[in-house]
Amino acid sequence: MVGQYDENLLSDMLPIYYTKFFPQNVFCRWLSCGSSPQPLANRELSFTLADDVYLRYLSISNQKELQTLFQKKCPHKLDIGAVYNTKPSIARHDSVVLARELVFDIDLTDYDEVRTCCQEAKVCQKCWKFMVVACEILDKALKDDFGFQSILWVFSGRRGIHCWVSDYEARTLDSPGRGAVADYLCLIMGGENQSKKVHLGSDNLHTSIRRALNIIDKYFEEILQDQEFFATADGLKGLLKLIPDEALRTQVEKKLEKLPESSLERWKHFVNVYEGYCRENGFAMRKIKYLVEEIKIQYCYPRLDVNVTKGFNHLLKSPFSIHPKTGKVSIVFKPNNARRMKLDEVPTIHSLLDDSAADSAQHQNNMKTSVKNFQEVVFSLEKSEAMRRKTDANISIDF
C-alpha cells in the first residue's frame, strides 16, 4: 500500500525489481522493433539516479547490457528517447534523430480547472474517468483515422497516461507531421486567460469530433455527477463564462440560480433553456450552434500536452519503470480495460517485493497481466515489422 511506501528504501528494492519483475526481454524486443532499421544501440535511454544525477545518451545493444546497466546504475527514473543515426553516446555533435515513437502524454493536472475531486498531484478513482474517456477517444482516432496498429497504453505511475505508437509510419513521421496529428486531435486550446477553450465554428462537425462526442456521451452524466461541475457558485460561473451570447447567458443564470445544486439537474435545464433560445432566435444560432457540444468537450475531451507529441526527441518515462514518488509501476493496460482499472490495485514495488504485504497476491497478478498486455502489443508489432521488411524487399526487387 502507498502508506507503507518509503522513498528511501528504493535504492535497496530497485535492483531486485529490475532483475525479477521488469520485463527486460519484451522491453528490448519492443525497443528493437521500434528502432529498426537502426540497431537497438542507437536508441537513447536516460537515467535519473538516487541523488538526482541525470545521465543522458545511454544505450544498450541487448538484454544483457540492459541488466548490467540496471545493476551498475540502479536508475530511480528511466526515460526513453529517440533513435539516432549512430550510438547516442558517441559523436553527439553530428548525430541526427531518425525516428521516434509518436507519443502522447495526458496529465490530470491539466484538468485542474475542471475537476473538483482532487487538485495537482492527487488522483482518485473519480478523476481517473477523465483518463478513461481520453484513452478511448485517442485510441479510436489513432486506429480509425490514422490507421495505426501498434499502440501501447501506459499508466504514468501517478496522475496520467502515456501512449506510444510504434508503427513505422508513426515512428518516422517528421516534426510537421507530428504537429499536424497533435493539432488534429487537440480540441481544447488556450491558457489561463481564455475561459472558453473550444470553438467548433458553425460548419458541419468533422467525423472525428462526432465520434468523440459519442464517446463522451457515454460517460458525461456519470462524470457530471461525480464531479458536480456546476454545484458551487464558482462552478456555475465557470459554465456561464462559456456562453458567448449575453441574452442567453442571462436567461441561463436566472434559471439555474434558483435550482437545487445538483449539476445534472442544472445541466438538463441549461440544455432546455439553450434549445428554447435557439428556437426563438434562429439568427443568433451561428455563434452558438454547437455550444452544448463545445461545453461537453471542454469538460471531458482529452487534454493533450501537445508539446510532448510535437517534439521529436522528448524523453518520456519508460513503461514498467517505478514512479519515484509513489512507488507505483508504470503498467501497460488495454484501452478497453481502462474503465475497470483501480488505482490502488496498480502494483507497487513494495507489494511486489514483500510477499507478506496485504495486497501482494493481487498486485503480483496484476503485474503479470500487465506484462501480458505488453507482450501482445510487441508480438503484433514484430509481425507487422516482418511484413514491412518483406514488402520493402519485394519493391526493391521490382525496380
Added chain:
Amino acid sequence: MDLNIRRKSTRAPVTGSLIETYPHDLQMYKIPPTENISLQEFETLALERLTLLRSLATATTLKGLRAYSDEWKEYVISDLRNQGLKYYSKLFEISRCGATEADLQARRKDHIAHFILRLAYCRNEELRRWFVARELELFKMRFINMSGDAVETFFKLNNLCYNNISEEEKTEIITFLRESTSHPNIENMKFYKVKFFEVLDLVKLRKVFLSGGYAYIPHKDFVSVLSAQFRTHLRQSLAVACHHLGEIEQDERLVCLLKGLHQSYTGNNYADTKAVVPIESLDSLSVKSFPLCMRQLHDQLRLAHHLKHGGRLQYGLFMKGIGVTLEDSLRFWREEFTKIMDLDKFEKQYAYNVRYNYGKEGSKKNYSPFSCLRIINETVGPGDCHGCPYRHCDVSNLKNKLQGYGLDPQAVNDIVDVTKKGHYQVACSKYFDAVHSIDLGLGINHPNQFFEESQKLIKGEIKVEIKKENKATVKKEALEEMDFDEISEWN
C-alpha cells in the same frame, strides 16, 4: 557567374529555347538555372523578388488579411503594380501556359530570382522559416489561380498522376466526406486517396476525411499535396545550399549583397545585444517599454513566483535580448522561484533552463528571442500565460487588463476592436501608442523591437531615427524604381 548549387545528379538541360525550359507559368523550381548573368541583373532580380515576398508578408502579418482571400490578393497585386513589378503582378494574378516573349522572360526572372534568394535565406533557421513561408504563400496562390487547362498541363509536366476512387467507394463514405470536407457540392466531385501525411495542412485544420491512414480529397485540395511537396523540397534545398555557401561566397561582392539583402528586411534578430539592463529596473521598464505579452509574463511571475515552461522560454529570451546578463537573469529567476520552492529544487530543475537560453547548456546555441510571428503561433495550453495576449486572451479579459493598466478608454476600445478582427500586431502598435501617448503607428513584428522603439522614444532619440530611416528607404526605392523602368521596356 554560375548559379548552380545543385547536387551532381540533377544537371539541367543547358541547351534548348526558353519555351522548352519554361513551358508553364507555375514552376516547382526543381532545377537550378545554369546561365551566366551580370552582377547587376543578379542584384536587380534579387531586390525585385524581395519586394514581392515583402509585399506578401505585409499583407499577411501587418495588414492582418486572411491569406488567399480576395482582399489579400488585391492588396498584393496593387502593391506590386505600384512598385512597378508588372511581371510579378501578372504571374501572381493567374497562371497559364502562354508562350509570348513577355511570358517567357517573366518565367525566367521568376526562376532565377527564386534561386538567388535561396542563397540569401539559407543561412539560419529564422531566415529559412520566413522564406519558406513566403514562397509557399506565393506558390499556393498561383496554384489556386491556375486556369483549367493549365492545371492539366501542370500535372503532366510534373509527372503527377493520381487515381480517383470508384463511385461505389464514394457512395459508401459520402456522409463522412460531407461532414469533413470543406467544399460545397461534393456530390459532383471526384475524390482521390492520398496518405494523410501528404496533406498535413488539411489534417491540422481537420478539413479532410481520414480513414485508415488515408486522406480523401477532391481535386481542389491537391494544392495541399503539392504545396507540401514544394515545402519539403524547398527546405531540403535550403539545407543543401547552406552547406555550399562557402563555394559561392568567394566573390566578395556577392557576399555583401546576399548578406545585406536579408538584413535590409528582417532586421535584427536580437540574439546579441550590447546594452546592459539591470534587473532592478524591470518593474518600471515593464510598464512602458514591454509589449503586453512580456508585461503579462512579468506580472504573473511577480504574482505567482512561477511560470510554466513556455513562459520561461518566451520571457527569458526576451530578457536576454534587452540586455539582462546571464548572472542577473539567474538571480532574477532564483529570487522569484525560491519564494515557493527551496533553493535546491530551483538549482536542479530551473537553473539549467536559464543557462540554456543563454547558450550555456544543451546544444549551446545562441537562441534568438521569439518574434511576434512565432509567439502568435505558439500553442498555449491550460495554465500557460505565454503567447500573444491579443491572440490568446478572451476579449473581456484583455479589456479588463488594459483598463486595469489605466489606459485611456478610447484607446482600450480601439485596441479591442482591431483585436477582434484578428489584427494582433496592429493592436500591439496601438497599445504602443497608448502607453506612450503618441501617434506613431509603428509596424511591430518583434517584442524586442517594441522595447527598443520605446526606449528610443523615452530617451528622445526617436525623431532623428525616424527621419533617418525614412530617407534611407526612400532613396532605395528610387533606385529600385529606376531599374524597373529599364526592365519594363523589355516587356
